[in-house]
Structures are given as structure tokens and as C-alpha cells.
Amino acid sequence: SPAHLATVGLLLITLLVGAVGNGLYLWVLGWKMRRTVTTLWFLHLVSCYFLFTLLIPFFVIYVLLGFHWVFGTAMCKLLNTCVSLAMFSSVFLLTLISLDRYTLTCHPVWYRHHRTVRWARKLAVGVWLVSFALSAPYLAFRETRVVDGDRIICTSNYALSRDWNKDEEQEPGRRIHLTTFVIRFLLGFLLPFCIIAGCYGWVGLKMKEKRLAWARKPFKVMVAAVVSFFLGWLPYHLYQGLNLYTQKLPESVSGALLVIYTFTTCFNACFTPILYLFVGEKFWLVFRTSLLTLVKAAFVDEFGSTAPESSVRHGSE
Numbered sequence: 001s002p003a004h005l006a007t008v009g010l011l012l013i014t015l016l017v018g019a020v021g022n023g024l025y026l027w028v029l030g031w032k033m034r035r036t037v038t039t040l041w042f043l044h045l046v047s048c049y050f051l052f053t054l055l056i057p058f059f060v061i062y063v064l065l066g067f068h069w070v071f072g073t074a075m076c077k078l079l080n081t082c083v084s085l086a087m088f089s090s091v092f093l094l095t096l097i098s099l100d101r102y103t104l105t106c107h108p109v110w111y112r113h114h115r116t117v118r119w120a121r122k123l124a125v126g127v128w129l130v131s132f133a134l135s136a137p138y139l140a141f142r143e144t145r146v147v148d149g150d151r152i153i154c155t156s157n158y159a160l161s162r163d164w165n166k167d168e169e170q171e172p173g174r175r176i177h178l179t180t181f182v183i184r185f186l187l188g189f190l191l192p193f194c195i196i197a198g199c200y201g202w203v204g205l206k207m208k209e210k211r212l213a214w215a216r217k218p219f220k221v222m223v224a225a226v227v228s229f230f231l232g233w234l235p236y237h238l239y240q241g242l243n244l245y246t247q248k249l250p251e252s253v254s255g256a257l258l259v260i261y262t263f264t265t266c267f268n269a270c271f272t273p274i275l276y277l278f279v280g281e282k283f284w285l286v287f288r289t290s291l292l293t294l295v296k297a298a299f300v301d302e303f304g305s306t307a308p309e310s311s312v313r314h315g316s317e
Contacts, residue, residue: 003255004063007262011060018053018270022046037120041097044124048090052269055079062154069154073144076154081138087233088131088188094226095192096123102199105206134187137180181244185237189230196226232268235261 029043058079062069069076103111143157158173158180239257 001255003259004066006259008060008063010259010262010266011056011063014266014270015053015056015060018049018056018266021270022050022053026050035117037100037115037117038097040117040120040124041093041100044127045090045093045097048086048093049269051082052086052265055082066151067153069144069152076144077139077142080142080154081132081135084135084138084184085128085131088134089127090229091188091192091233092127092131093124094229095195096127098196098199098226102203105203134183141176141180177244181240185241189233189237193230200226228268228271232264235264 025046026043029039029046033039058071058075071079100115103115138156141156141158142154144152144154145157146152156177158176235257239261242257
């Protein structure tokens, strides 16, 4: 259908642009910039987006085959768990970044004495572990199911039985489905949004109260990350909520929602790093210098002069 073709087109664009953009961003953050708390936060954040782009080819094939899953039950569970892991990790990291900005502004003494790269690395590892725990239900409930005679779909089975249509399992299954949706919505969207909005609102009040110059570039990076994430995942949660309360959406409605939330999630994973390139002045400078050095080194004659030093780490917070 046109909706499915549009979805495939968006996914392929995301795969091409997102893999290159996120890959270059990881290269600059990991090898060309000095390791600080801020660069560590964004290194893990972009890793979430990069993980998402690596999973896209499987879903492209799934849609092109008319939603016929050919990768088996194990991959059905694993791929959906990884998508959930990337979602939770990205929003938790954005929350940590906002709390970090709040601490810098409102508790500078504690900030200087306790904020270290080692401390930030432990928090980042904790984020990944908590995100995996919250994504574990996909390992338990995601299964393959044969429909329409021979077509296999990858979907969630909350009925706690291999008999999908067993009447006595339907009500407990709906309660489990509702519980998982509420947890995902509250912890993966609403609560982090309130924390982030509160932190940046308080930081703005403090900056205005102290009449301090606003650090425009870092603030724009934070805002770009937060806005792109929430605009990216809001249609996804709306789509999941509608599926929860309406068992069978009309094909036109489900197709339109599929295109919308595919577009927004693809924009979030694919174009957020490009936003960083334009609003992060220091990153753009390091990126441009590193790329030019790499190109120059590639054209230096192996018997000629040595290539310019390309391993110098740049940047500060």
C-alpha cells in the first residue's frame, strides 16, 4: 500500500543518513575530543541512535514482504528488545544531561567536587542496565504468530498461552498489556519530560536571577536533543495507546499513524546528530578539522612528507 511504501522510504533514508551521521559523530566524540562528562553523555546518547539505525534493515524487509516475518522467534524478541533499549537509554541520558545542567547552575560547589568522568561512566552503565530491565518484557511476550494461512507476524502475546484466542486468557492478557504500556509511557516519556522541563525551567530562572550570560551554544544542543526526542516518540506512544484501547484500527487510520510515527522516530534517530553539527560550535570546529586532516592524510604520497597529526584531541566542555 502507499503507506507501507512511504514507511519503507523513510526507513531507507534513515538508514543511509543516520548510519553515516551517527558514525561520524561517534568517531569525533570517541577519538577526536577530550573525554569529559559532557562528551561522555553525548557519546552514549548517539550510541543509542546508532543502535536504532543498525536495526532498520530487518524492519524494511518485514514491511516489504507484506509484514511477513522471516527471521524467526528469537530475532523477533531480540530486535524489539533492542529498539526498546535504545528508546529508554536515550530518554534517560537526556534526563541525566538536564540534571547535570541544573546541578551546574544551582549547586556549583558540589558540582566541582563530585562531578567526574568516572562518576558519569558509572551512571551511564546504570542507564543501560535499567533500560535493559525495562525492555525485558519484549523477551517474554514478543512472539511469532501464523495468520491468514501462511503469513507469519512478529507481535506481542500477553495471553500467557500459545492459544492466542483462549477466552479465559484474554482478560489477564489485557491487564498485562495495560501495565506494560503504562510503565513504558510513564518511565519512558511523561516522568522524564517533567524532570527535563523542570530542570531547564529552574536553570532559566537562576540565570535570569543572577543576570548571567546565557551559554547559548550548549543550551541549544540540549534543547535540540530534548525536542527531537519528544517529538520523535510522542506519536509512537499515541499509536501504542490506540492499539491498546482499540483492538482493530481501520486500515486507513493505522496506515497514516504508521507513516507519522515512522517519520518522527526516523527524524529523531537520523537528524538529531545533524542538529548538533549546526548548533554545537566546538563540535563543528573539531569535526571539520578532523575531516580535513583525514582527507589530507589520504592524499599524502607514501614516500613523501608525513601526514599531518590526526590524533590530536580537541575540545573542552
